[in-house]
Amino acid sequence: MEKLVKLISKCIPVRQKNVDTDQIMPARFLISVSKTGYGENLFRDWRYDESGNENPDSLFNKEEYKNREIIVAGDNFGCGSSREHAVWGLVQYGIRVVISSMFADIFKKNSLKNGLLLVQVTPDELQRIFSIIEADPDAEITVDLANQNVVMPDGSEIEFEIDPFRKQTIMEGQDDTAFIMANEDKIVEYESRFNK
Amino acid sequence: MAKNIYEKIWDKHVVFQEEGAPPVIYIDLHLLHEVTSPQAFDGLRQRGIKVRRPDRTFATVDHVISTINQSCPLKDPIAQAMVVAIEANAKEFGIKYFGLDSGKQGIVHIIGPELGLTQPGKTIVIGDSHTSTHGALGALAFGIGTSEVEQVLATQCLFQKKSPTMNINITGKLEKGVTAKDLILYIINQIGAGGGTGHVIEYTGDAIENTNMAGRMTICNMTIEAGARSGIIAPDEVTFEYLKGREYAPKGEDWLEAVAEWKELRSDPDATYDKTIEVDASTITPWVTYGNSLDMSVSVDGQIPTVEGFSDDGDKQKMESAIEYMNLKPGQKVKDIEIQNVFIGSCTNGRIEDIRDAAKVIEGKKVASHVKAKVVPGSQQIKRMAEKEGLDKIFVEAGFEWREAGCSSCLNMNPDNIPAGEYCVSTSNRNFKGRQGKGSRTLLASPITAAASAIEGRVADPRKYI
Structure with a gap:
């Protein structure tokens, strides 16, 4: 998992709620036993029509929106299926940060395990970010995980909360499972205590 | 201190908590299917480790398989590779596999309870969001992603923060022709598709106590569609009656001991929750979704709302986009939507009770000539049971297809997809764009609404058939 401490990027706005x-x-791209190859199918049905032609209206197809690492999204982003493939797709496409006013539960956990930083702001702050990046699509914003803030082009800051443990694992690219495995004696003790 | 059912189960499952890190909880039961597990097994191989507790791990195959003929190799070679992979992984790691020739295969959320693996008080995880289904038996059950599947395979534990809790208390009696499915669709409409985000929702009240296990499972299954982590219902006589004698349920003395322990799980009378909601079941009517988000739904005798009714930009955009995708007109009556497909099945409504209810509506009637309708039992055992009762004949004579067990048209991962531009009245759980097939238009409803709609060829009110 790639480390993330601080990132400066232009943004891709996705205003819709409940994406x-x-x-x-x-789902058809989940037919795979591999963990790679998902980036090219990210938002596939937004980006291409039924015959496979590019949809010129999709921001994801516009040259100036390529190589951007931040998505700013409407409320309840990532709801629905538990498929981690959605997070693999975002990360493999090159997205490192998603900013929204709310994220779906399982999506949030899947993101943390793949180094995709989810920045949760208030609905008002989200609207402010939308208006700034829609007024100037080339506005660059800074996401600073160490200081837990988003710095807007005018220098103003929006602070965000993150669990200290999660902050550490993302900043250091640390693996959860290895952490639990290192505590095996506690699992053995629990299993014997509860007769499991 | 008074505790609710979630707190009681939680307290018995915390293994340890390191300073500054979230708690690590123990997982009693881990079920696997072919879609979210292959990459997790690869992870184990890369680490050079085994499955810690193969005796607490079970696997089946449900998402990608054909429901026309289960025994044929799949046309899609990668889908076939997934079926081969789960069987090979189960064998390599010593996990019990309920494969296509086992007689016990089925949708993972159907077979867990059916085999008696799902039990009150257990912590249960599956790499599938609809794991919340198992909460209907008083288990703490939630969906996880593939990295977490790997974590549980490796350690039988999971990093998990304690969730906020919500109590939805449902009183009053559902009107005839109104089902548990209508109730949960109505609740999601009221609290919103994000209304339960991150919460564990406990359902209580006489309306729940009077609902059978199948209905309780439908309610807990769709709890995730309000964004919740789990749905849970305290075990009672209905639960014990359901579980008794099932293959993996405790037997003899163990059964009596287990029941005594399960009875203790009920929330204490003065237990508290972070949120409480009251619902009156007696006012609910058959309910149907019209849009591409679970909160976009109306009564079967209602109309498509107008965009002007929404004040929020995000809601307006969602509505405009759904109207276009679903090819509907604001103000249009739901019953005026002419349909081309009906699907009865899925982890939401693929149980024997659902099939029996739909059969009562369909008996002696015919499917409208322009409608393709199918029933897909949730498991091989349900299929056999229905056939023994002669239900398959009722459906076939009416013009339905009678299929084999699997996830089928609930999602576009197998040959049963719904064609672009066509409507499907579906008993499944999601109405997202492209969910049932690219360009497909989903209208979620109960099994009896689906059956009535198959007869009339448009969205229909089931009450006149009851």
């Missing part, structure tokens, strides 16, 4: 994981990664 579900079927939009982020349609």
